[in-house]
Amino acid sequence: MSVVVLGVGGGIAAYKACLLSRLLSEAGHEVHVVPTQAALKFVGRPTWEALSGHPVHTEVFDDVPGVEHIRLAEHADIVVVAPATADLMARIAGGHADDLLTTTILATSAPVLLAPAMHTGMWRNAATVDNVATLRRHGIVVKNPASGRLTGRDSGPGRLPDPDEIAEFVDLLLAEPECVDAMTQQDLAGRRIVISLGGTREAIDPVRYLGNASSGRMGRAIAQVAAARGADVHIVAAHTDVPMPSGVQITHIDSTEDLATVMDDLARHADVVIQAVAAADFAPVAAETKIKKHEGDDATGATMTLHLHQTPDVLARICSQSVQNRVVVGFAAETTPDRDQLLTLAQAKLARKGCDLLVVNDVSGGKVFGTAGTDITMVHQQGPGRRITGSKSQAAVAILDEVFALLATQ
Template sequence: MATVVLGVGGGIAVYKSCYLVRRLKEAGHRVHVIPTRSALEFVGCPTWEALSGEQVHTGVFDDVPGVEHVRLAEQADLVVVAPATADLVARIAAGRGDDLLTTTILATRAPVLVAPAMHTGMWENPATVDNVATLRRRGLIVKDPASGRLTGPDSGPGRFPEPDELADLAALLLDDPAAGSAMAVQDLAGRRVVISAGGTREALDPVRYLGNSSSGRMGAALAADADARGADVTLVAAHLEVPVPSCVREVRVSSTEDLEAAMRREAAEADIVIMAAAAADFAPESVSDLKIKKHEGRSRVGDRMSLDLVQTPDVLAGLVAGRHRDQVIVGFAAETAPDRDELLALARAKLERKGCDLLAVNDVSSGRVFGKVDTDVTVIRQQGSGRRVRGSKMMAAHAILAEACSLLAP
């Protein structure tokens, strides 16, 4: 069980932090909430105490003998500041220690994840831009806000991310503390990353399709990690069962043919291309304009109906063939194999056949991987041994992108 200190700034987005406390608690963590004075104007101490199950202190003179700000700073495995207002970001950047939250941040040696939320004008103000750069330079992790509806009629960048995104980032930082370094230094800043995700659907008639069990969770995790590392991210999304991360541009597709066209277009200027979508290998030879009735069918014998299938485009091979010189391309392989040696043999054969730089392979036998939060993935490259990651898909995403980053031209 990890200890998370959640600092809460005073903004309308405070209500979302209530859900964040619940997510962190459900993950088995101990959560200590430190609201600022202005945050208490939105949500009071009884709510934070009820949700966290911990007593809430709000001032540096609370529990003086216990030296609360030092105690919490030393106990913390992670400090999350969400939402962080423009004022709170400025005070942290200035090294202020004028309340319990800022003194705790000054005293802690734990990773600090800051999630700003404010009006677009404040977020884009040069003072805030400089303050955020200062935080990152000092090793704090800043999750850029989403773009969307703000307080009142305004819309733009500055919207608080969804609690699930922050909870997933927090889980990654707790599982892999080194992940924070890449996010703090923004090692993908200025890079364009294009990722496909989800399962394609091949229409049979207006109501039926051939599909697969992919949830898109792996692709969404890759997009979230790339965004946290500063990349300009496009997610080419087939059927997804998970939300698209904030700050990510989304392109919706349905069939493998749609996926091929979108990926060719979006990948043209990309630095990293990741084919995480589960593209169908086959599609019906023809699509009926009308719903196929039970008593009709294309080729029926008794209670059976047969379909003629044709091979779909090989999207990954096409991307490799059309790549520009410095582009890094990552493929995925979902295989079924009797043992790990056979799994890796299949993966290496596919890597050679496709010609991509990296291949992430996992065994999807017996309902593993598809739709699950955790995974067991091995990343192999054209030369060298494979890197195995067992844990959350966020952990796997971070490892895959780390491997891809190592291949980027300076």
């Protein structure tokens, strides 16, 4: 069980921290909520105590004998602040220690994650920009806010990311604390990364399609971690079962033909292309009108024939583009439980496609698709590399570490 100190700033998004507290508790973490005095104007102390199961304090003098700020600082495995307001971030960046939350942050050696939420103008203000840079320089992870509808009628960057997304990020930082350095140093800043994900849908007729079991979770995890490391991320999303991460551009597509058209353009202007989409190798020759089923008492068990045509090999097309100093990562989902054969198939595909890195896993028996966990092996031209077993977020960190290393050699 990990100890999570959940700080809550005084913004309207404080109500979303209630769900975040519940999600963290349900994941098995021991949650201690430390709101600011302003946060209590939005959500009262009894709510936080009921959700966390622990007493809630806001000031150092609330429990003098317990020296609460030091106790929390020493026992915390991670400190999360959601929402982190502009004022609160300014005080943390300046090293202030004028309430329980800022004092705890100043005293802790645990990773600190801030999830900002504020009006777009405040987020883009030069003072806030400088404060974010200072916070990152001090080793604090600042997750960029989401874009969308704000309080009132305004819209733009400044929304608190969904609690589910923040909770996933907390689990990642707890499991992979070494990735904090890459996020605070923004080691992928200035890099344009295009990530395709999800499963394509190939039309049979105007109302039916052929699809696959890909959920988009792996590509989503890569996009989320890449954005946290400073990259300019553009997602090309086929059908997915999960919401897309905040702080990225998104283009939606349906079929492999759509994918080929979009990627032909985006891939030419990218520093990194990660082809995590499950694209169909074959698509039906689609009927122009709805195909009617057989009717009648003797129709049960009747069959029909679909004519299939081969779809474009999008990964090979990307690799054949004349683009200098670009890294291309492909994925291979195989159905052989024999690891030696799995790696042999991956090595052959890597050579055939011409990509710089291939990520391969065994999906036989429905494994991996739609789950939070994965088992991948990264394959280079020189042979198989690291094997990662764990969450898809952990795999995303490893893949992007490999991408960063490849970029450094160009």
